[in-house]
Amino acid sequence: MDTDLLIIGGGPAGCAAAVMAASVGMRSVLIESDDALCRALRRIPVVSNVLGATSGPDLAATIEADLARCDLCRVELGRRATLVEGFDDRVEVTVEPVESVEPVKPVRLGEPVGSVKPVEPTEPGKPVKPGKPVGSAWARGSRLTAPYVVVATGVGPLGPEEAGWLGGVAGRALPPLWEADPAAIDDRTVLVLGADRPLCTVARAHPELRTRFVVAYPPEDAYKTEEIRPDARVELVAVRRLEFGSGSAPVTAEIRTVEGERRTLTADLAFLNLGSAPAPPAGAVVADRSGYCPPGRQHPRVFTAGDLRSARFQRIATAMGSGGEAALGAYYASRGQPTGTGGGPSTEMGGPPPDPAGGG
Numbered sequence: 001m002d003t004d005l006l007i008i009g010g011g012p013a014g015c016a017a018a019v020m021a022a023s024v025g026m027r028s029v030l031i032e033s034d035d036a037l038c039r040a041l042r043r044i045p046v047v048s049n050v051l052g053a054t055s056g057p058d059l060a061a062t063i064e065a066d067l068a069r070c071d072l073c074r075v076e077l078g079r080r081a082t083l084v085e086g087f088d089d090r091v092e093v094t095v096e097p098v099e100s101v102e103p104v105k106p107v108r109l110g111e112p113v114g115s116v117k118p119v120e121p122t123e124p125g126k127p128v129k130p131g132k133p134v135g136s137a138w139a140r141g142s143r144l145t146a147p148y149v150v151v152a153t154g155v156g157p158l159g160p161e162e163a164g165w166l167g168g169v170a171g172r173a174l175p176p177l178w179e180a181d182p183a184a185i186d187d188r189t190v191l192v193l194g195a196d197r198p199l200c201t202v203a204r205a206h207p208e209l210r211t212r213f214v215v216a217y218p219p220e221d222a223y224k225t226e227e228i229r230p231d232a233r234v235e236l237v238a239v240r241r242l243e244f245g246s247g248s249a250p251v252t253a254e255i256r257t258v259e260g261e262r263r264t265l266t267a268d269l270a271f272l273n274l275g276s277a278p279a280p281p282a283g284a285v286v287a288d289r290s291g292y293c294p295p296g297r298q299h300p301r302v303f304t305a306g307d308l309r310s311a312r313f314q315r316i317a318t319a320m321g322s323g324g325e326a327a328l329g330a331y332y333a334s335r336g337q338p339t340g341t342g343g344g345p346s347t348e349m350g351g352p353p354p355d356p357a358g359g360g
Contacts, residue, residue, distance in 0.1 A: 002144045003027045003074075005330050006093050008081040008281065009152035010037040012316050013306025015063045016323030017150045022070040024331045029144060030073060033080040033098050038063050040154075041316070043178055045205040050317050059316070084149060086284035086299035091149045093281075095142050148330035151285050151293070152306040152323055155276035155314070163274050165218045166193065168244030168253075177202060177271040184269070185211045191251055191267035192216070194274035195224040195236070197314070203231050214265055216242050219258050221275070223312070237265070244270075278308050295326070303329050 005021050007014045010032030021028045036042075037060065044056030053059040067073060076095070083094035157176065160169040178198040180190075187210045192199055195217035203213070213234045217225065228234050238258045242265075245252035251270045255263050278292050285304065286297045292311060293304045303326035306319040329339040 001090065001146050003029045003146050004148075004334070005029075005327065006091065006144055006146040006149040007031065007152065007327075008084070008093065008149065009154060009306065009308075010034065010075065010077070011040060011152060011154050011306060011319065012038060012059075012063065013152035013154070013308075013319040013323035013326075014150065015067055016320040017152060017305060017327040018073040019066055019070055020324040020327035021331070022072040024328070025072070026327070026331055026334075027072045028074070028327075029146075030067075030075045031079050031081050031093070031095060031144075032075065032077050035077055037067070037075070037077075044201055046201060047316065048204065049315060053316075081151075081153075081281045084151060084281050084283040084285055084302065086301050090145050090147055091284070091299075091301045093144045093146075093149060095144060147334055148301050148303065150303045150305055150323065150326045150330065151280060152304070152308060152319075152326070153279050153281060154307040154319075156279040157272075157276050158274040160193070160272060160274070162277070163194070163218075165239060165241055166244075167241065168246075172244060174270055174272045177273040180269075180271055182206050182209060185209065187211070188268040189214060189266070191253065191265060191270040192273045193242070193270065194272065195221050195228070196273045196275040197224065197227070199234075199273050200227045203228060203233065209233070214267055215273075216253070216255060216265065224275070237263075276307075276314075280304075280308060295322075295329075300333070303327075 004026040005017075005028040007017050007021075007028050007030040010030055014030055014032070015037060018028050018030050041056040041060040047053045047055055047059060050059065053062070067075070078098050079095050080098050081093050082096050085092045160166050160174060174193070176198070177192060178201070180202065189212045192213050192215045195215050199213065199215065211233055214237065215225070215228075215234060216237045216239045218240075219238050222238060225236050229236065237255065239255045240258055241256045243254045245254065249268075251267045253265045255265055257263065278287065280287065280293050284299045284302055285293050286299070287293050288297060290311065293308050295304050295309060298304055305322040305326040307314040309322060332339045
C-alpha cells in the first residue's frame with residue numbers, strides 16, 4: 001500500500017478528512033487537481049454559516065495552516081484522479097497530471113506555491129513514509145494503492161447548454177455571477193439565469209449595491225430561493241422557458257412562466273448562476289439517479305464526502321463535517337468495526353457492494 005488513506009479533492013471536505021485521519025494516526029495522500037487547496041473558497045467574500053469564519057479567503061488560509069501541522073498528510077497539487085477501482089482488499093486510484101496547472105510539484109504546506117524546494121521523487125508503488133512527500137516524477141496514468149479512499153471531488157459548474165430551459169445562448173458570452181464587478185452592476189438591472197447560492201453571496205457581500213436582480217429560474221430550483229427572497233432588490237421569476245433575443249444591449253429575453261404567462265424581460269447585463277453538477281472520477285464511485293454519490297451506496301472501501309453527496313447539503317460546514325466523518329469511517333473499518341458512513345448498505349466491512357444500476 002502507498003498509504004493508509006487516499007483522499008481525492010482538496011476542498012473543505014478533503015482537507016477535513018486529512019486532518020481527521022492524521023488525528024487518529026492514519027497516513028494519507030491528498031490529490032488535488034488545482035494549484036492550491038480550497039480554490040473555490042477563495043472567491044467567497046462573505047461566510048455567515050461557519051463557526052469561526054467570516055470570509056472564504058480567511059477560512060482557506062486557516063485550513064492550509066491546519067494541514068501544515070499534519071505530518072502524516074502529503075498533498076499532491078496539479079494531479080487529477082481519473083479512475084477509482086475497488087477490490088476486496090484495497091482501492092487503486094489512477095492519477096494524471098493536469099497540464100494547465102503550474103507548478104506541478106509536491107507542496108509542503110506552509111510554503112507558497114511556486115517557491116517549493118525540489119524533493120527526491122518517490123517511485124510509484126513504494127510506501128509513502130511519514131515526513132516524505134509523494135514524488136513529482138510519476139508517469140502519466142500512475143496508480144496509488146491504499147486500503148480506503150475518501151472521494152471529495154465536489155461539483156463543477158453547469159453550462160448554459162446543459163440547462164434545457166434556456167434558449168438562444170449559443171455563441172453568447174455569459175459570465176458567471178460570482179465574477180461580476182460590483183461597480184459594473186451598481187445601479188443597473190441584471191438578469192440572473194438561475195437561483196444558485198452565489199446570488200445570495202453577492203447580495204450579502206454588497207448590501208450597498210442599488211442593483212436590481214431579475215432572477216429567472218426553473219421550478220425545480222425553487223428551494224434555492226428562500227435565502228434571497230427577502231431582499232427587496234431581487235425579483236424572482238419561475239420559468240418554464242427563456243429565449244434570448246438577438247441583441248446584446250440591452251439584454252432581452254422572452255419567457256414563459258410556470259403559470260403559462262408570456263413576458264419580455266429587459267436588463268442591462270446578464271450572468272449565469274445555474275448551479276453545479278457532481279464531478280466524481282470514473283470507476284467504483286456509485287451515483288444515484290440525480291448524479292450525486294451518497295455514502296450509503298458506495299463500495300465498502302470507498303467513502304464519499306462534501307458536495308458530491310447531495311444537492312441540498314452543499315455548505316462549507318456540512319462538507320467539513322462529512323470529510324471528518326468519512327475519515328473516521330475508514331479508520332473504524334480498518335479495525336473491523338461497524339461504520340455507517342460509507343461502504344454500501346452493509347455497516348460491516350465485507351458486506352456486499354451496492355447494485356450500481358440502482359437509484360435513490
